[in-house]
Amino acid sequence: MTPRRPERRSxxxxxxxVQAALELCREVGYAKLSIEGIANxxxxxxxxxxxxxxxxxxxxxxxxxxxxxxxxPFPDTGDVVADxxxxxxxxxxxxxxxxxxxHYAALIGEAQQDPALGSALWDRLVGHLVAAATERIRxxxxxxxxxxxxxxxxxxxxxxxxTYYRWLIRRHLPDPDHIRMVxxxxxxxxxxxxxxxx
Amino acid sequence: MTPRRPERRSxxxxxxxVQAALELCREVGYAKLSIEGIANxxxxxxxxxxxxxxxxxxxxxxxxxxxxxxxxPFPDTGDVVADxxxxxxxxxxxxxxxxxxxHYAALIGEAQQDPALGSALWDRLVGHLVAAATERIRxxxxxxxxxxxxxxxxxxxxxxxxTYYRWLIRRHLPDPDHIRMVxxxxxxxxxxxxxxxx
Numbered sequence: 464m465t466p467r468r469p470e471r472r473s474x475x476x477x478x479x480x481v482q483a484a485l486e487l488c489r490e491v492g493y494a495k496l497s498i499e500g501i502a503n504x505x506x507x508x509x510x511x512x513x514x515x516x517x518x519x520x521x522x523x524x525x526x527x528x529x530x531x532x533x534x535x536p537f538p539d540t541g542d543v544v545a546d547x548x549x550x551x552x553x554x555x556x557x558x559x560x561x562x563x564x565x566h567y568a569a570l571i572g573e574a575q576q577d578p579a580l581g582s583a584l585w586d587r588l589v590g591h592l593v594a595a596a597t598e599r600i601r602x603x604x605x606x607x608x609x610x611x612x613x614x615x616x617x618x619x620x621x622x623x624x625x626t627y628y629r630w631l632i633r634r635h636l637p638d639p640d641h642i643r644m645v646x647x648x649x650x651x652x653x654x655x656x657x658x659x660x661x
Numbered sequence: 662m663t664p665r666r667p668e669r670r671s672x673x674x675x676x677x678x679v680q681a682a683l684e685l686c687r688e689v690g691y692a693k694l695s696i697e698g699i700a701n702x703x704x705x706x707x708x709x710x711x712x713x714x715x716x717x718x719x720x721x722x723x724x725x726x727x728x729x730x731x732x733x734p735f736p737d738t739g740d741v742v743a744d745x746x747x748x749x750x751x752x753x754x755x756x757x758x759x760x761x762x763x764h765y766a767a768l769i770g771e772a773q774q775d776p777a778l779g780s781a782l783w784d785r786l787v788g789h790l791v792a793a794a795t796e797r798i799r800x801x802x803x804x805x806x807x808x809x810x811x812x813x814x815x816x817x818x819x820x821x822x823x824t825y826y827r828w829l830i831r832r833h834l835p836d837p838d839h840i841r842m843v844x845x846x847x848x849x850x851x852x853x854x855x856x857x858x859x
Contacts, residue, residue, distance in 0.1 A: 617823075
């Protein structure tokens with residue numbers, strides 16, 4: 464038998480560690496998640512984890528990134544309203560799934576105390592989704608479907624903010640009907656249209 | 662000299678404790694805030710704190726509530742767009758001030774792990790603000806300034822969500838120009854008006 468190459472063994476350990484963090488966080492919750500628990504579950508020493516990650520939140524972020532796709536193309540059928548509904552409903556499964564939602568909420572919560580984690584969350588997760596959305600918004604602006612003077616990042620805030628608010632502040636899981644209504648209303652406005660406006 | 666009444670001394674201790682929690686959280690951050698540190702700062706024993714509060718987050722919530730006003734009337738000049746700008750800019754000072762913003766962010770973060778804290782935050786803080794806003798929205802709907810078929814709580818999400826998203830996810834402090842733009846755009850919609858719509 465040929466011994467396995469060390470780097471191969473490292474990759475396997477790393478995978479086992481992030482998987483253990485994901486599973487344990489689901490089972491015991493973020494507050495009770497510990498490096499020791501992750502090490503026991505993954506069958507490695509605590510030092511192995513500390514060699515690669517500074518904290519349990521860093522391991523969990525890698526776990527979350529292994530479970531979600533952040534690089535997919537944004538739908539572009541030519542109908543920007545339909546495309547945002549499609550993409551936002553798909554992306555909201557990250558928030559709604561018990562395998563990823565509580566982990567993501569815990570990391571956003573922890574990021575309020577840990578600016579480095581906040582930056583990592585943005586650079587490695589949210590920023591990719593926002594970049595794809597802003598690109599889609601620019602193309603819709605070029606086609607006259609979104610007001611050209613609006614900053615695409617502002618449009619992202621208007622479209623995605625209500626769902627995050629409901630989820631983080633009200634603790635309501637996103638639902639597709641709500642998302643469709645957010646998109647429709649963001650496009651049309653909350654003021655009555657036509658001559659009824661006061 | 663007459664000895665002070667025990668209940669008077671309790672009130673004074675309670676005030677000293679919540680004040681100590683506010684100050685310490687500002688100085689050392691929520692992660693390093695401890696019941697022991699609060700007790701030392703307030704000049705009481707740890708048991709005194711545990712007799713009244715279950716956790717540091719519960720003390721801090723009382724501290725936050727002592728520092729912000731949640732019961733004030735919502736402006737009603739008849740111009741709902743102007744009134745929302747006025748109220749949202751005033752309320753956003755809770756998020757922007759170093760005396761309250763980091764505390765509130767920490768509590769929202771902690772609430773992701775602690776449903777009882779999440780309920781307390783809603784019942785004692787956010788819910789009051791939302792109730793005042795929904796009442797103002799209902800009156801605007803009666804005056805034909807907001808589409809009557811929209812759920813007032815949904816309108817609240819649309820108006821307040823973008824600021825919370827920016828603050829919690831982007832870590833940008835709210836700014837009045839951004840809030841004015843959110844309100845204007847929520848009312849008017851992001852789609853171009855007139856015959857240019859695709």
